[in-house]
Amino acid sequence: MPSSGPSARRGPSGAWNRLKPVVTDPLDAYGLPSKGERRLHDYKTQETYYGRIVERYMKFCASTGGSEGLEKAFAALAIRDNNNSNTTTTTRDETGKPILARQISSTDRPNDMPSILLAMRKLREGILGSRRRDSFAQRAYMFIIHASILSRHWESYQPALLYLLHQIHPVTPLAPPELQEFVGYRILDLACRQYELLDAMAVKLEFKHRDRRVATVLRSLIHDDWVRLWRVKRAVDGHQRAILEFTVERMRLHALKCVGRSYMNADKAFIERTGDAQWDELVKTGVGWQLQESGNVVIRKPKAK
Structure with a gap:
């Protein structure tokens, strides 16, 4: 006779046991201190979080495949004034304000720099909120400034530069x-x-x-x-x-x-040297001069008498 105890009514649990635990990005473990996050005001937490940011940044640099790939990856993050471009996406913070306009990467590697920049902002706000101006704050801000400059992300490096020069330096001199x-x-x-x-x-x-x-x-x-x-x-x-x-x-x-x-006309090579760019790039920026097969560029034509 089959058992009628509690064990007989228990459903199969194998499916639940096979579920994988949710993997949380260490950089997303904290919110923005400006939005109420208090844990990043703790000195030890700041130092641990800084280590995670540096580790992720170094992995990002290594994944680009060398200096040329790294330059392209940073160039893909450059801020563009043309918000209507089809080749750009925008990352926004909790308030909906644009944080970073970046080009979609042309490679199959995920561009992790927006997450790193957001994590650096969290750390910077944590250090600012704790009024920390010791050697660690100095080192962290120097790192943030370097990485943000290479990303052309002035929203990150400008406030960091001001705090480093006018708040940290008078207390902990560079x-x-x-x-x-x-x-x-x-x-x-x-x-x-x-x-x-x-x-x-x-x-x-x-x-x-x-x-x-x-x-x-x-x-x-x-x-x-x-x-x-x-x-x-x-x-x-x-x-x-x-x-x-x-x-x-x-x-x-x-x-x-x-x-x-x-000039009325000039050599193509001279035009490229003057504009510090290849002819095709100059045409894309709006140069409407006529390039002839001889390599001569017609800039203006004489007025008819």
Whole structure:
């Protein structure tokens, strides 16, 4: 006779036992401190979370397959002014505000940088909320600034730069080479992205900044000297070059306008050197001059008498 006890009414549990546990991304373990997250105000939690961010960032860099692939991956994250482009997507925070406009990657590797940038924002807000200004805060902010600059994500590196220079540095001073480096980023950001040349000069004088390449960039922008700017752009390091990208289109347009007012026709190679770009790229940006089979570019035609 079959048993009528509780065990007889128990349904099969094998299916439940086979369910895999939910895998949580360590970077998503905390919310934004500005939205009420309190755990990231703890010093030990900040240090552990920082280690996870650095580990993920290093894996991201290694997954791109070398310096060229890494440059393409960062370029895919560059902020675009054209929000209607079909090749861009937008990541938003909890309030619906755009955090990052980025190009869809052309490779089959997932682009993990938006998650890393959001995690860096959480850490930055946690350090800010705890008013931490020790050597760890200094190291974490330096890392955040470097990674954010390469991503051209000014929403991350600008507030981090200001806090590092004006809050952390007076309490935990940066070494002289580090101070020169990060003040240089601030000067370039003011000059190239915001086009506030007077403010950039004021910061240069305030911190007694002496980087020759940064000074050359300032002189180039003040005098609209695109030839000097293209030359120094090839000489600066990757972080400085990433900030310089914000001014490239403005200077390119100025250079091409000068050519258009000065020449009736010119050699294609000369036009490419002047615009610091290949002919196909210049055409995409709106250059409507006529390229002949001989390699000569017709800029203007003589007016008929």
